[in-house]
Amino acid sequence: MSVAFVIVSHSDKLAEGVVDLAGQMARDVQLRAAGGTDDGRIGTSFDKVSAAVAELRASGHDVAILTDLGSANMTVEAVVDFLEPEDAAHVRFCDGPLVEGAVAAAVTAQVGGDLDAVQAAARARELFG
Amino acid sequence: MGSEPVSETLSVAWALAWIRGAQAVLADHRMELIDLDRAIGDGDHGENMDRGFKAVVAKLDPASGNPEPASVQDVLKLVASTLMSTVGGAAGPLYGTAFLRAAKAVDGEVDADAVVALIAGGLEGIVARGKATTGEKTMVDAWTPAHEAAKEAALAGAAPAAVLRAAADAATAGAEATIPMLATKGRASYLGERSIGHKDPGATSTAYLLDAAAKAAGA
Numbered sequence: 001m002s003v004a005f006v007i008v009s010h011s012d013k014l015a016e017g018v019v020d021l022a023g024q025m026a027r028d029v030q031l032r033a034a035g036g037t038d039d040g041r042i043g044t045s046f047d048k049v050s051a052a053v054a055e056l057r058a059s060g061h062d063v064a065i066l067t068d069l070g071s072a073n074m075t076v077e078a079v080v081d082f083l084e085p086e087d088a089a090h091v092r093f094c095d096g097p098l099v100e101g102a103v104a105a106a107v108t109a110q111v112g113g114d115l116d117a118v119q120a121a122a123r124a125r126e127l128f129g
Numbered sequence: 130m131g132s133e134p135v136s137e138t139l140s141v142a143w144a145l146a147w148i149r150g151a152q153a154v155l156a157d158h159r160m161e162l163i164d165l166d167r168a169i170g171d172g173d174h175g176e177n178m179d180r181g182f183k184a185v186v187a188k189l190d191p192a193s194g195n196p197e198p199a200s201v202q203d204v205l206k207l208v209a210s211t212l213m214s215t216v217g218g219a220a221g222p223l224y225g226t227a228f229l230r231a232a233k234a235v236d237g238e239v240d241a242d243a244v245v246a247l248i249a250g251g252l253e254g255i256v257a258r259g260k261a262t263t264g265e266k267t268m269v270d271a272w273t274p275a276h277e278a279a280k281e282a283a284l285a286g287a288a289p290a291a292v293l294r295a296a297a298d299a300a301t302a303g304a305e306a307t308i309p310m311l312a313t314k315g316r317a318s319y320l321g322e323r324s325i326g327h328k329d330p331g332a333t334s335t336a337y338l339l340d341a342a343a344k345a346a347g348a
Contacts, residue, residue, distance in 0.1 A: 036217075038214075038217075041217055043173065043216075043217020044217060045214070046214045046225070047214045071218055071315075074219055074258050074259065077258065078226060
């Protein structure tokens with residue numbers, strides 16, 4: 001069961017950009033952008049994040065979710081709280097610096113890392129201590 | 130009928146009046162909340178609260194085709210899920226979780242103790258989601274005194290409406306008390322010392338919400 005990603009940002013453009021950037025080094029990894037609100041403003045969307053997680057779970061992936069700012073963390077944590085326990089065990093909020101963390105975590109998933117390894121990589125400790 | 134102690138419990142009609150009243154007051158104070166949030170945040174709080182509560186009230190409209198909520202708990206759950214998905218900023222998950230925990234805390238008609246449990250649930254939800262504590266210049270600084278005041282009023286034998294009034298007044302005072310605070314949580318904390326001298330928008334909207342709850346109960 002490979003790890004796939006949901007990139008959550010307040011900005012749709014930022015989420016898409018991080019997906020492009022991380023995907024360049026992790027060609028076989030599934031990445032989904034969930035940026036901005038439902039009506040395209042700056043913010044985060046519970047529904048967008050939920051839908052992306054559900055789609056990746058339905059195709060059998062473990063899911064790592066990365067975020068840009070604190071209120072995105074709250075949206076993601078709320079999404080995870082609402083999951084059924086059998087899904088929640090396969091979905092992880094990975095805290096860390098978004099750009100560096102997403103690249104490091106996606107590369108880790110590309111070489112077969114599991115959810116624990118991906119979460120550790122998302123912290124980008126070699127860069128941020 | 131006339132001698133029924135109707136004021137001892139609050140029904141679904143109260144909850145509906147509360148949420149409609151909250152929508153009206155948040156619409157009235159939209160610019161104030163935007164200005165408060167512009168000073169120390171991203172400026173979206175007034176817009177987000179207005180949008181969120183308008184969406185809730187739209188779902189309560191019989192013409193929407195949604196089933197009419199049958200209990201206080203149903204109303205609170207509807208508020209929770211709607212805010213969660215329509216409010217783009219931090220207030221969505223925060224208030225969404227608060228209303229969800231509040232819903233779980235009440236079952237059936239709401240007496241004075243249930244009002245305390247409802248507010249305790251809201252506070253617990255905010256704290257769990259935002260991981261904030263008092264004195265950090267957040268909505269916790271309105272919810273915490275509101276819960277304390279509600280508890281005291283209920284212990285003293287107050288009716289639900291008076292418990293809500295005590296909570297609302299304490300929340301209003303709590304929001305005012307955030308003005309001299311240094312923000313250490315959320316995006317306002319990036320401003321450091323410059324966050325001092327501004328009222329926290331989340332604490333302010335909490336005070337409006339609880340005031341609407343008291344007014345809907347006739348207090």
